[in-house]
Amino acid sequence: MKLIIAIIKPDRLEAVKQELYKEDINLMTVNEVLGHGRQMGITEVYRGAKEMGNLLRKIRLEIAVNENYVEPTISAIIKGAQTGEVGDGKIFVLDLAECVRIRTEERGGVAIG
Amino acid sequence: MKLIIAIIKPDRLEAVKQELYKEDINLMTVNEVLGHGRQMGITEVYRGAKEMGNLLRKIRLEIAVNENYVEPTISAIIKGAQTGEVGDGKIFVLDLAECVRIRTEERGGVAIG
Amino acid sequence: MKLIIAIIKPDRLEAVKQELYKEDINLMTVNEVLGHGRQMGITEVYRGAKEMGNLLRKIRLEIAVNENYVEPTISAIIKGAQTGEVGDGKIFVLDLAECVRIRTEERGGVAIG
Amino acid sequence: MKRVALWAVLLCLIGAGICWAEEAANQTGAVAAIQPDGQAKSLIDTGDTAWMLISIALVMLMTPGLAFFYGGMVRRKNVLGVLMQCFIVLGVITAQWILFGYSLSFAPGKGFWGGFDWLGLCGVGAAPFKEYAATIPHEAFMIFQAMFAVITPALIIGAFAERMKFSAFLIFTVLWATFVYDPVCHWIWGVGGWLKDMGVLDFAGGAVVHINAGMAALVTALVIGKRTGYANKPVSPHNLPFTVLGTALLWFGWFGFNAGSALGANGLAVHTLVVTHTSAAIAGITWAALEWIFNEKPTIFGTITGSIAGLATITPASGFVTVFAAAVIGFLASVVCYVSVAIVKPKLGYDDSLDAFGVHGVGGILGMLATGLFASKAVNPAGADGLFYGNPKQFLIQLVGVGVTVVYSFVVSYIIYKIIDVFMKVRVPERDETIGLDLTQHHENAYTILE
Amino acid sequence: MKRVALWAVLLCLIGAGICWAEEAANQTGAVAAIQPDGQAKSLIDTGDTAWMLISIALVMLMTPGLAFFYGGMVRRKNVLGVLMQCFIVLGVITAQWILFGYSLSFAPGKGFWGGFDWLGLCGVGAAPFKEYAATIPHEAFMIFQAMFAVITPALIIGAFAERMKFSAFLIFTVLWATFVYDPVCHWIWGVGGWLKDMGVLDFAGGAVVHINAGMAALVTALVIGKRTGYANKPVSPHNLPFTVLGTALLWFGWFGFNAGSALGANGLAVHTLVVTHTSAAIAGITWAALEWIFNEKPTIFGTITGSIAGLATITPASGFVTVFAAAVIGFLASVVCYVSVAIVKPKLGYDDSLDAFGVHGVGGILGMLATGLFASKAVNPAGADGLFYGNPKQFLIQLVGVGVTVVYSFVVSYIIYKIIDVFMKVRVPERDETIGLDLTQHHENAYTILE
Amino acid sequence: MKRVALWAVLLCLIGAGICWAEEAANQTGAVAAIQPDGQAKSLIDTGDTAWMLISIALVMLMTPGLAFFYGGMVRRKNVLGVLMQCFIVLGVITAQWILFGYSLSFAPGKGFWGGFDWLGLCGVGAAPFKEYAATIPHEAFMIFQAMFAVITPALIIGAFAERMKFSAFLIFTVLWATFVYDPVCHWIWGVGGWLKDMGVLDFAGGAVVHINAGMAALVTALVIGKRTGYANKPVSPHNLPFTVLGTALLWFGWFGFNAGSALGANGLAVHTLVVTHTSAAIAGITWAALEWIFNEKPTIFGTITGSIAGLATITPASGFVTVFAAAVIGFLASVVCYVSVAIVKPKLGYDDSLDAFGVHGVGGILGMLATGLFASKAVNPAGADGLFYGNPKQFLIQLVGVGVTVVYSFVVSYIIYKIIDVFMKVRVPERDETIGLDLTQHHENAYTILE
Ligand SMILES: Nc1ncnc2c1ncn2[C@@H]1O[C@H](COP(=O)(O)OP(=O)(O)O)[C@@H](O)[C@H]1O
Ligand SMILES: Nc1ncnc2c1ncn2[C@@H]1O[C@H](COP(=O)(O)OP(=O)(O)O)[C@@H](O)[C@H]1O
Numbered sequence A, B, C: 001m002k003l004i005i006a007i008i009k010p011d012r013l014e015a016v017k018q019e020l021y022k023e024d025i026n027l028m029t030v031n032e033v034l035g036h037g038r039q040m041g042i043t044e045v046y047r048g049a050k051e052m053g054n055l056l057r058k059i060r061l062e063i064a065v066n067e068n069y070v071e072p073t074i075s076a077i078i079k080g081a082q083t084g085e086v087g088d089g090k091i092f093v094l095d096l097a098e099c100v101r102i103r104t105e106e107r108g109g110v111a112i113g
Numbered sequence D, E, F: 001m002k003r004v005a006l007w008a009v010l011l012c013l014i015g016a017g018i019c020w021a022e023e024a025a026n027q028t029g030a031v032a033a034i035q036p037d038g039q040a041k042s043l044i045d046t047g048d049t050a051w052m053l054i055s056i057a058l059v060m061l062m063t064p065g066l067a068f069f070y071g072g073m074v075r076r077k078n079v080l081g082v083l084m085q086c087f088i089v090l091g092v093i094t095a096q097w098i099l100f101g102y103s104l105s106f107a108p109g110k111g112f113w114g115g116f117d118w119l120g121l122c123g124v125g126a127a128p129f130k131e132y133a134a135t136i137p138h139e140a141f142m143i144f145q146a147m148f149a150v151i152t153p154a155l156i157i158g159a160f161a162e163r164m165k166f167s168a169f170l171i172f173t174v175l176w177a178t179f180v181y182d183p184v185c186h187w188i189w190g191v192g193g194w195l196k197d198m199g200v201l202d203f204a205g206g207a208v209v210h211i212n213a214g215m216a217a218l219v220t221a222l223v224i225g226k227r228t229g230y231a232n233k234p235v236s237p238h239n240l241p242f243t244v245l246g247t248a249l250l251w252f253g254w255f256g257f258n259a260g261s262a263l264g265a266n267g268l269a270v271h272t273l274v275v276t277h278t279s280a281a282i283a284g285i286t287w288a289a290l291e292w293i294f295n296e297k298p299t300i301f302g303t304i305t306g307s308i309a310g311l312a313t314i315t316p317a318s319g320f321v322t323v324f325a326a327a328v329i330g331f332l333a334s335v336v337c338y339v340s341v342a343i344v345k346p347k348l349g350y351d352d353s354l355d356a357f358g359v360h361g362v363g364g365i366l367g368m369l370a371t372g373l374f375a376s377k378a379v380n381p382a383g384a385d386g387l388f389y390g391n392p393k394q395f396l397i398q399l400v401g402v403g404v405t406v407v408y409s410f411v412v413s414y415i416i417y418k419i420i421d422v423f424m425k426v427r428v429p430e431r432d433e434t435i436g437l438d439l440t441q442h443h444e445n446a447y448t449i450l451e
């Protein structure tokens, strides 16, 4: 089992979700984060005080999947999130030691989906 | 050492915290996330435009523990969060390679608690 | 590759960022979380109803790095975040199985930076 | 429930139509009603009318003000529920008032309600109705009072916030307005009202508005039961700045509420405004001081709660007492309401979510009694002297006024609640409560999280 | 664009200066203009003036109210863009109005615009100008109308929200005010206006304000194109409580807008207020009922949309119809606007982001026609009887008024848009739209995320 | 500190009681004071009174408006601290004003303060006090001025926001009101005030309100020191829409502030309103233009800052100048305040957190001097001609007025601060500043994060 973390641009969320659905990946956890990457921030100015805002809004997805779903998930995310511009984001894959469905107390691969 | 990530329903947070305290687990990091799971969302309507809101508010807990605390933590979370209905959430367990307490610079199992 | 998660005090974020820049670590993902630790919360009172607010605002950093950057990252975070008082936070290090840059589809260590 | 709502609206229109059709037939009424010249004009004072026009607007603004006052206090998932209840009251009670509420409340008559002469506003036009206000159009008095009729049921919302079904709320509100507000309003303010004839003093609505709503709040809080999970943990306000904003709008509007009740731009209106402002100010700092003593720190939530308590409490007294008395009343308002909200409520353990009873009910009772103590003919010759000015009888009269309103509102509110509960559960199912009223009752979210 | 803005301001000052210099030269004008005694004083009624003063303030507040009404509906990344557009309109159109807008609109004259006599407010002082308002200072009428001139272009913002370049917006607004608002305003309200002379009734701006802005909204929405990603997913309002707050301020301010248009504190003003409030209330509950029937649940967003529709629709009729008619108009307003917003718009597929056309344009047309049906001399002898009072001609006159405004605003707004689009793309680049107008157009963020 | 607060309140009540007891004894005073008939009535104009009533309400609303204007600018953790300071000022200064502030400021007298005749409002009733306002109740003038006395110390909050101890703030405010506001107010506005007798013109509070508060702001900002971490990074406003909302309420209220200072619903009030609105509008677009030139993009934060600068600057001149002059003053207001806020402040490096000095202090000075240039008897015969109308002396008089206020407020504010600092540190400990004032000073959170 793997835990896939993806940081994407906010406006790509809808597209990523659609691509994931196509691969039959429906379960995920989403939140808003601020990303500091290669992408240039936009200067903010408050009463003349300039600030180089280097933290940009991003969306963070967390998706736990069984091994055979890892590559489909990665390529679905890429398909939905890629614009070719700096700031498209990253995908991180971690080993998932265990997974438990709280409702049924099932464990392992069967609990993931 | 393990890093336990739990996605639970917002209204179960209080109960989960109480169960964790009973097991002497007091340290955790919490944030709000949106979850996409088997649970049906509730339709939202804005000036007649319907939207199947499939992202539901959830709470995400992150708890780093030593091995011997893993099972007590899992069962405490289940005890507090289980309602038996769809949407109760998941627990993910990851291997934790290292842990550092910033204040003392202690490392490993001793830094976790 | 490792994924480093750090929980720090909100007002230390700026300092931590500066220390990380010095070590040439520029990429990170940040969000706000609530932390439950050894630090005492501050009582809140609403129309006479007291509540021991035990969840304190913290900042969570997520930084993916190659092995040789792990120690520099940890010590930069410590340098920026340490005040010596309870509540300074923790650093968690996880093994990172894979990393993908969405824009270029590069993988592994090269995708991380 | 669904289609009922629309049919109700349509029926109202038809009902109203009949009245106006008649009117149109003999024409004259309408002409006299609105045309601003001839005899009607000579009676109307433009200065008084200008002040009433703006007072009407100010009191209208209080209902949205209340919506934010309450809305900021609930959890994020229920804020739209509160805003919706306040706005739908603004709509529904305006309709009720125009169709029959005004007539039931204010048409001269000695019965349970006022007469039926003014159904559909027949005969309510530009000519002043002297018994109520001699220098402004009758329509101005009517619509000014409409705003009172709107905000009163809206006050009750605080008691059952976060757990009442919207459809049940709607029915409760209309029945309550008709069977509680309208009669009590008639008794105390209407020509021919028995409490009015007995001499009960209630300048701007201590009994009619605050006790009335406060008792209904107590009943509903008791009957509907506590919010799920209430016992374990107090509910923190999701957006205190909104509550502060609501307070600002309420305070602002209250100048129209109280000083507007002088029904003219005269010395009494000015004095009422001064008295109102003084009570609010003193009550605010008193509550802050109490918190400082008993809870270590003064809070903004406490300060504004105190101000609202001061405003509610001074309401019945505002046209009858001196500035000094207002300061005392403001001080007492905070002390008594503080005890009721922070000490008595937790002890008794009922869940008056946003303290609609604890602030408005308690404040209203205190204010009505204080009127019996501090009222002075030197301030308002049209009023009476109170106990402290040598007239203990007035205090007894006020006691009667309070007693009647307390008992009547309590009992009838209870009956209305129970009847509705027979036909449809008034409380939302627990699952809906957990998810929140915004999504389950209205299919909306107040705030987006992503984007 | 950059320095142009500053130069424009400077130029304006110089232009204005010339006028005042002249004025100063022969002195008298200025004296008569402001000095509150002598003959001028005797004509001024303090009560009427008090009501106008506050009405001016109320209508001013509507533009910020609109800013919140619209601002709450857009995505978080665009809220400042909307607030900025509303506030800059407040600044720019005030300047335009003082310099030449008022003269173009209201100086007596039979041409395309009014005369040029009042450029730079020359001759507009404390003495009443009887043709417009006999009992208040001319300056009061001027600044009251300034607030109308401000909010009208601000209404259009809803159509192209979230995607128009700020500089293009600014130019569009000034040109639109000058070439659409000012002439139409003159035709319908100005001494010598041909539609006025023809007998078109528009009490407080159904055609001048709502149709005018609504048609411009339709055009711009069509020409600028849909928001990126609009097709896939409706955009949820980022902060509905702000939208509710905006509604509250709009409703409050609308009392000044409509009842202030009586230009005095008289029976007509009171009646207008009653009529306005009734329409808003009925329209709010009607929209809620429609949602309940067709979408399972009533929403606060729908209820307030209904109220705004009711307010916009009653505007032209408010000084001419009975309360009963107002209830009917409010009901129709919600039914018709509901259809236009929830059924027609999605079918036709244009992206009028915040329904500026669907609510204001449609409501304005409906209201103007309803005036032709329900107007009654019994209500306002200075008006006319409508179709239902035996005068079908008035309905035809109203049709002409509507038709002229619809066509003129549509065509000229289109031309203005297209001309600007030649010199600079009116729409922001897609990248800016994706990031949001706040950051790209104004270098600001509405809310902090951390800290 | 804790119990002191409550005792203070109690003491006040007793003090006040004595006065009213006396009053009650000889009765007559009170009767004449409030009864709206007999001779008193004949003097009172209902139109003027109506306008004063609403002006009072409008100016009251400015303090909450300011709370949101400032509250939106601070960090999330300090917003309640700001709201609390504003609301507690509303409470405490109202009490101070009624007890002795009004008498110190306005009771006729030639000394440091006014006389003591009006302590506890003795003798302040419904009969007009001709020297101040001949056609409205004396109580109306008193409470109108109370609102000025409230907002002035509230303005200072902007300077030391995010770091002052609440208890120290409270003591500072009361002392400052008594030893700075009350005397300066008397000198410039009170019967017998020496600056008034010298001929200083300050229509609605350029010196009394804005310079006074602005200088105190500068002192406190200098003495309390910069916010921790200020050097590294500007602080972004946590909720700009709140700041915009505050601006809207301030602008709205300012119509009462300035036009209400005409103390009647006359041509001068209308002209003052026009002038005020013009200055705000021009100043807003000027600031936007400056930003466009020097910072690439205009911002909403800049636009509203400009408008507030325009409002503050026109305040002393508003009843004395032409509309053209108002446009020039608005333009200069933004240019000068822009330089002071965006260029001078960072250079000098003091931390006037929310630019209370940079906008109000600087604007007030500019406005007072501009009055000496642009004032014209043609506009207001009760005023004087300025330099540009051939009377250079008036400019010198204004210079004296400015100089005296600047020096006096600066010095005495410094002394008050230092004295308090001896007894208790005025600044919160660094740990509290880091956590935020909401939690440490008030034990509250503005917003919930979960739920
Ligand atoms: N090494 C990293 N650790 C944590 N987050 C990262 C890392 N690299 C990128 N990110 C996240 O991904 C986002 C996009 O990265 P960026 O470098 O701007 O784009 P790209 O991948 O196109 O070069 C960043 O804003 C940040 O949130
Ligand atoms: N595979 C997964 N990856 C990431 N998050 C998940 C996954 N499965 C479930 N979740 C999270 O858990 C929440 C509850 O899951 P759901 O399927 O609704 O409930 P249940 O576990 O009772 O079937 C989801 O809303 C989502 O946030």
Ligand SMILES: Nc1ncnc2c1ncn2[C@@H]1O[C@H](COP(=O)(O)OP(=O)(O)O)[C@@H](O)[C@H]1O
Residues within 6 Å of the ligand: B027, B028, B029, B030, B062, B063, B064, B065, B101, B102, B103, B112, B113, C007, C034, C035, C036, C037, C038, C039, C056, C058, C085, C086, C087, C088, C089, C090
């Ligand atoms: N075992 C843990 N699991 C998850 N989060 C933790 C853990 N220990 C600490 N944290 C996070 O770190 C923050 C600081 O920890 P705390 O114990 O207060 O400080 P210190 O590290 O100085 O003892 C906590 O608020 C919490 O968010």
